[in-house]
Amino acid sequence: MTSTTIDDAPFIEPSATAKRNYLNDEYGVLSWLLTRDHKRIAILYAISVTIFFFVGGIFAFLMRLELLTPEGDLFTSDTYNKLFTLHGIVMIFFFLIPAIPAVIGNFILPIMLGAKDLAFPKLNLMSWYIYIIGGTFGVIVIITGGVDTGWTFYTPFSTQYSNTHVFLTTLGAFITGFSSILTGLNFLVTIHRMRAPGLTWFRLPLFVWSIYATSVVIMLATPVLAITLVLLMVERVLHVGIFDPALGGDPVLYQHMFWFYSHPAVYIMILPGMAVISECVAAFTRKKIFGYKFVAFSSLAIAFLGFLVWAHHLFIAGISIYSAMIFSFLTMLVAVPSAIKVFNWTATLYKASVSWQTPMLYVLGFIGLFTIGGVTGLFLGALGIDVHVHDSYFVVAHFHYIMVGGTIMAYLAGIHYWWPKITGRMYPEWWARLSALLVFVGFNLTFFPQFLVGYVGMPRRYHAYAPEFQVLNVLSTAGATILAAGYILPMIYLGWSLKFGRKAGPNPWGAVGLEWATSSPPPKENFHETPTVTWEAYDYPAFLKAMRETQDA
Amino acid sequence: MRNPTLHELQHPGTSDDAHAHHHPFLQHHFEDLGQQHEASTLGMWFFVAQEILFFGGIFMAYSVYRHMYPEAWSAGAHHQNWKIGLFNTIVLIGSSLTMALAVWGAQGAKRKLTTVMLVLTLLLGMTFVGVKGFEYREHIHEGLFPGSHFTYVDHAHPELTRGVELFMVFYFTMTGLHALHMIIGAGLLIWFIKRAWRGDFGPEYYSPVEIMGLYWHFVDIVWIFLFPLLYLIH
Numbered sequence: 147m148t149s150t151t152i153d154d155a156p157f158i159e160p161s162a163t164a165k166r167n168y169l170n171d172e173y174g175v176l177s178w179l180l181t182r183d184h185k186r187i188a189i190l191y192a193i194s195v196t197i198f199f200f201v202g203g204i205f206a207f208l209m210r211l212e213l214l215t216p217e218g219d220l221f222t223s224d225t226y227n228k229l230f231t232l233h234g235i236v237m238i239f240f241f242l243i244p245a246i247p248a249v250i251g252n253f254i255l256p257i258m259l260g261a262k263d264l265a266f267p268k269l270n271l272m273s274w275y276i277y278i279i280g281g282t283f284g285v286i287v288i289i290t291g292g293v294d295t296g297w298t299f300y301t302p303f304s305t306q307y308s309n310t311h312v313f314l315t316t317l318g319a320f321i322t323g324f325s326s327i328l329t330g331l332n333f334l335v336t337i338h339r340m341r342a343p344g345l346t347w348f349r350l351p352l353f354v355w356s357i358y359a360t361s362v363v364i365m366l367a368t369p370v371l372a373i374t375l376v377l378l379m380v381e382r383v384l385h386v387g388i389f390d391p392a393l394g395g396d397p398v399l400y401q402h403m404f405w406f407y408s409h410p411a412v413y414i415m416i417l418p419g420m421a422v423i424s425e426c427v428a429a430f431t432r433k434k435i436f437g438y439k440f441v442a443f444s445s446l447a448i449a450f451l452g453f454l455v456w457a458h459h460l461f462i463a464g465i466s467i468y469s470a471m472i473f474s475f476l477t478m479l480v481a482v483p484s485a486i487k488v489f490n491w492t493a494t495l496y497k498a499s500v501s502w503q504t505p506m507l508y509v510l511g512f513i514g515l516f517t518i519g520g521v522t523g524l525f526l527g528a529l530g531i532d533v534h535v536h537d538s539y540f541v542v543a544h545f546h547y548i549m550v551g552g553t554i555m556a557y558l559a560g561i562h563y564w565w566p567k568i569t570g571r572m573y574p575e576w577w578a579r580l581s582a583l584l585v586f587v588g589f590n591l592t593f594f595p596q597f598l599v600g601y602v603g604m605p606r607r608y609h610a611y612a613p614e615f616q617v618l619n620v621l622s623t624a625g626a627t628i629l630a631a632g633y634i635l636p637m638i639y640l641g642w643s644l645k646f647g648r649k650a651g652p653n654p655w656g657a658v659g660l661e662w663a664t665s666s667p668p669p670k671e672n673f674h675e676t677p678t679v680t681w682e683a684y685d686y687p688a689f690l691k692a693m694r695e696t697q698d699a
Numbered sequence: 700m701r702n703p704t705l706h707e708l709q710h711p712g713t714s715d716d717a718h719a720h721h722h723p724f725l726q727h728h729f730e731d732l733g734q735q736h737e738a739s740t741l742g743m744w745f746f747v748a749q750e751i752l753f754f755g756g757i758f759m760a761y762s763v764y765r766h767m768y769p770e771a772w773s774a775g776a777h778h779q780n781w782k783i784g785l786f787n788t789i790v791l792i793g794s795s796l797t798m799a800l801a802v803w804g805a806q807g808a809k810r811k812l813t814t815v816m817l818v819l820t821l822l823l824g825m826t827f828v829g830v831k832g833f834e835y836r837e838h839i840h841e842g843l844f845p846g847s848h849f850t851y852v853d854h855a856h857p858e859l860t861r862g863v864e865l866f867m868v869f870y871f872t873m874t875g876l877h878a879l880h881m882i883i884g885a886g887l888l889i890w891f892i893k894r895a896w897r898g899d900f901g902p903e904y905y906s907p908v909e910i911m912g913l914y915w916h917f918v919d920i921v922w923i924f925l926f927p928l929l930y931l932i933h
Contacts, residue, residue: 262728265738331745339738340728365745369753376872377760384846386868387861388760394861399763403756671728 167570167667182267183670185568188253190274195245196637198281201288202236205229207630210592210623218610226609227294228310232287234297239319240281242553243411246418247364248277248329250560251357253568255333257661258351260342260679262671265335269328277325283318287311296607298408301389301400305381313382320375323368326414330364333357342660344679351659351683352428352441356421359445363410363417363452371407374400398463405456413452416516416548417445419556420487423509426559427491429657430506431498434684437490444483451480461532470529477527484520488513503655504578508559511586515551519544522597537607539600543593551589558585558636565640566654570667571647577639584632591625658689663696724904736906743910747917750880754921757876761869761928771862773933774853775870778843778863780834784930787830788922794823795919802912805895805905813895813908820915821888828881831874843867870929877925880918887911 168185178186209229212220221229256264264270287293293315295304304312337358341350377388378400387393389400428435435441457465457473491513500506522544525531535541565573595618600606604615611619653662658681664673677696681688722732729735765772797819804813842850845868853859891911894900900908 265728266742267726267728327749331742331749334745335738335742338741339734365749366752369749370756373753373756376876377757380868380872384868386845386864388865388868394768394865396763396767399760403760406756676730 166669167665168670169570169667171670180271182263182271184252184256184264184267184270185668185672187270187274188249189568191244191248191252191277194274194278194281195241195249198236198240198284199245199633202233202241203630203633205233205236207626209233210626212609213611213619214623216611216613216616216619218608221609223609224294227296227607228292230607231293231296235293235315235319236284236288237549238297238411238415239322240277240284242415242549243326244277244329245557246422246553246560247326247333247357247360248273250422250557250564251333251418252329254564254661255354255357256336256340257664257668257672258354258659259336259340260345260660260673260677261336261340262673262676264332265340266332270332273325273328273332276328277322280318280320280322280325283314283321287315287318298404299375299378300404301378301381301395301397302391305378306385306390306392313379316375316379320372320379323372323375326364327368330361330368333361334365337361342677342679345660348439348442349679349681349683350442352424352435352438352445353421355442356417356424356445359449360414360417360421362446363414363449367407367410367414367453370403371411374403374407377403398460398465401460401463402457405459406453409456409459410449410452412545412548413448415553417448419512419516419553420445422556422560422563423491423512424487425657425659426505426509426563427494428684429563429655430501430503430509431494432656432686433494433498434682435490436493436496437486438683440486441490444486447483448480451476451483455480455527458527458532461529462536474527474529474532478524481520481524481527484516488517488520503562504573504575504582505559505563507579507582507586508555508562511582511589512552512555512559515547515555515589519547519551522547535600537605539596539604539606541600542606543596543600546593546596550593555585555589558582561636561640563655564661565643566650567661567666567668569644569647570650571643572650572654573636573643573647574639577635581632581635581639584628584635586632588625588627588629588632592622592629593625595619595621595625653693658684658686663693722903724899732903736904739906739910740913743913747913750917754873754876757869757873758924758928761873764865764869768859768862768865770856771859772866774856774859775863775866776930776933778838778841778867779870779930780837781930783830783834784926787827788926790823790827790830791919791922794820794827795916797823798912798915801895802905802908805900805908806902808901810895810898810900813900814892817888817892817895817908821885821892824881824885824888824915828878828885831878835871838867838870845871873925873929877918877921880921884911884915884918887914 168183178190181187181190208221209226212218212226212229218226252264252270256262291310293308293310293312295308295310295312295315299312299316304316337350337354380386381388381390381395385393387395389395389397391397424435424441455473455477457469458477461470461474491509522540526535526541526544562573562578565571599615599618599622602615604611650666652665654666655662660673660677660679661668663677680692725732726735729738797816801813801816801820804810804816838844839848842848843863845864849864849867851860851863853863888911891907894907
């Protein structure tokens, strides 16, 4: 089975000029470290987030090893506290938030818009350096003994009692936040001001709409985290009582301020996943996305409603029952635009001749797992059930279905889908399908048991547990090993394909979009001349006709 | 085709290819100076939007504690010298005027005026920061710096001491962050003074001065809120 089930687009690689591309335009380490080319910066991000992904993965794996037995026999509880804290911080701040926007978005967004680069190329490079500086603080913390507050840094433990590196960690998160703010700002300006002639708002690929919504959330939510962390650092350094009740502060205020960012941050992580899914569904069904405008506006609706639900993390923190009821209701509302997306993707699949390439396998995984994650999110949004399962493994399973089953599946879908564009080579289809299968099976085996064990009462964040929970925990650890294999495999075959993969034409999937109208890999300035868009989004006949005309001319 | 930008409508001819492509400050990835100008201006507006959320968070926390400890907040405000605050407010509004004149000068290619106005803005800004530093020194002398240096005791109402310390935490954090923004602005001003003197700016290319102005005015407006909240309301 190879990828030839889809015809290559009916036009041929033009002339020798296409042989020069962004990869071979310049050589040398400095040509990468000082590059302003959004495509090269995307590669820099890809390398760095991958490293952080495996670092965070090692922490997760050590936790799963500890949980193989009910006794806390492998690590002390202090070490275990550090493991889950570092796992959360590394995965959220250094992998999930930058992964899709800064890697895939950085590479593809300007090309989709027909632009030569992002609006602010130097700022884009600076964002990567800011990310690396923030990440360096993270690495220093890991090497010098870690941090044990949980990724939420709840006060007063984080400011008055913890003896670990809280200050350095929060400083790292604070700095990294500016990297995402500046990336979001750069994307927004680019989408507003750099679109090719003819590319009106409703001709934009749905990827762009979703990344737009993500960038708005990044830009308006992240600064609130920044100021919250500033106050936390001030409290920890000066030993004053901003959030410490013993000194007159209010710990619930910290939770409000923290979740005002960190709940929207969930949408910062999932909206880019939805962006990738929309593109892949259109490409592998060869159809227009059903209800384009609904899918587009549902991204904005998620971004907006996402700002109004934060206090559902505080149901048992002592907020009033009335505000809890309002936040419970608002939480239900945010499910509506998410459901619109799922229904419209499914409706697009209906009666389509779907080709089962690897990205499409990940898409199906995403749709199923995101739905499970979303519906269990409604359980948690309902006041009564939340009180019952709060701080249990049910919550852990829920958000891993969204973050791992959703975002990471989408990231892998996107990496495979755009791999031929990024590298100019096809990945080996058989191996990729195998790893997609491993990821799906491994993921479900890891996290489905956690729903069950959480519902019957296993609390999160402990290294020891009651013996009757052992069977489900062993299943979960077994699943984690399969999942790990599913993540390591792509490293091997994607690396292999860089040298030995079949050469990809400009449009190996026969998909619609400006990124498929340029060579693979694209030239340094993306297009040999600025394209003019004459087709509606995902209009296959019109796009292919326009491509033929360009070819003839 | 792309609609003409606002800049092109106001300045017909600037998007003329032969003309614009040779402008030394046109970056390669923009079609023309109009697009470049629109992008940088929009970028600064978005940056200001995220700044509003950044300061918004601490204003919100300030309001919560003001509501919780009204007497302590009033006592804290009594330690601020409103005359110095008013002086600084006037200095800052003056710097906003000179900043606006610098933008006007840059648009009209008035090289000397632009440079002088930017220098004045810098001097006024530094005056503000200097006066702020003087105020900080006074507070530290009075034992009002929060934490282990906080030796102040309210003898009339000893129960307010803890609340006054919290007020001073907010005072130092809010004005400190504001002063940090002033210092960053001053650094940018020094760079733009050099560029203005070199004659980089004119009717076709004045975006850096204009977005510098946006930033500077925003930082001024933050102070316009800080002054009454920290000095005047008792």
